[in-house]
Amino acid sequence: MRISQLAETTGVPVATIKYYLREGLLPEGERTSATQAQYGDDHVRRIRLVRALVGVGGLSVATARSVLEQLDAEHDSVAEMLGVAQGAVTPTAVDGLDVGRARALVDGWGWTIDPGSHDVLAALEVAISGLEAAGFDLPDGRLDGYAEVMATVAEAEIAGIPVDSVDAAVQYVVLGTVLVEPLLLALRRLAQQDASWRRFGV
């Protein structure tokens, strides 16, 4: 199909598609003349994916490109895939940030984590420091409770990784990391409303 049809099929304007092409988010079509190219179903799927990453996932164009590169790359192990997926969406830690407390917490929960995941440990450290800086003390046991709940979530997620196809596994891990976050946050907010209603009746 031509770019105008691609725009019609996906509901994404031609100008936006051209922007995705320039930014390397979408592979070039098959050139049929100096000014025209043909696009296929792969392009339709890729455009929908880009929209999801940039829109719902809230990623920047640069981060989306990095996630897409991971989807297209070869991976040796689930741990490696997970590492690169998490790396793509976790901000790089400030140089020299002490993650000793985060490390001690993770050790206390008995979790084994990737030795290279300094940035994810740093994200935990930063989140806890942020609560402290704001003068918000988590009630006793709350942090352990959050960790327990997230361990349950992660257990089901990792158990569900498709093992019959590398492509499917990569897609599951990368998109599951990026796109499930907004889902969990929306569910938490709605569940809080229900819990508030049941407790306070207003």
Add this chain to the structure above:
Amino acid sequence: MRISQLAETTGVPVATIKYYLREGLLPEGERTSATQAQYGDDHVRRIRLVRALVGVGGLSVATARSVLEQLDAEHDSVAEMLGVAQGAVTPTAVDGLDVGRARALVDGWGWTIDPGSHDVLAALEVAISGLEAAGFDLPDGRLDGYAEVMATVAEAEIAGIPVDSVDAAVQYVVLGTVLVEPLLLALRRLAQQDASWRRFGV
């Protein structure tokens, strides 16, 4: 203390403090001359809070201002506080977005939600549409599982609302909504690494 001491105490540069003052994130000090003002411990606490909201919380200056206004405002009920806290950090839904599916899910879980929380329902709808658009099918029962887990989280959070002080309750609800989100996401990523290690051993 003078603004230079305020900068030293908080570790925030004078230029940034002046920016917070201009943007209304920080109340004016008590003016002692045409060019000088005195600041107190309230200013120190407020600057730490602003840093947490804008830094860890990842809020824009405009959203941080709106959250701070909620902290400073009078509230009649927990539901109202929760609604405004969630409203401040939930993007406004696109006009005319159909939230029928999100509504049906919430009804199916037996959750009672604030009739005015269209935007939070929309966030759920957008998150689910994003997964679909990316071609990521959640395994059967996964969505219900996420909802169940978040109901457990929310139950503990709402049960922990301090009832002896309105100020403490407002602080708990507003900051708990905004600042716990990055904590949960960091924990999920670390828990995934542990689950992956236990399942795949690499």
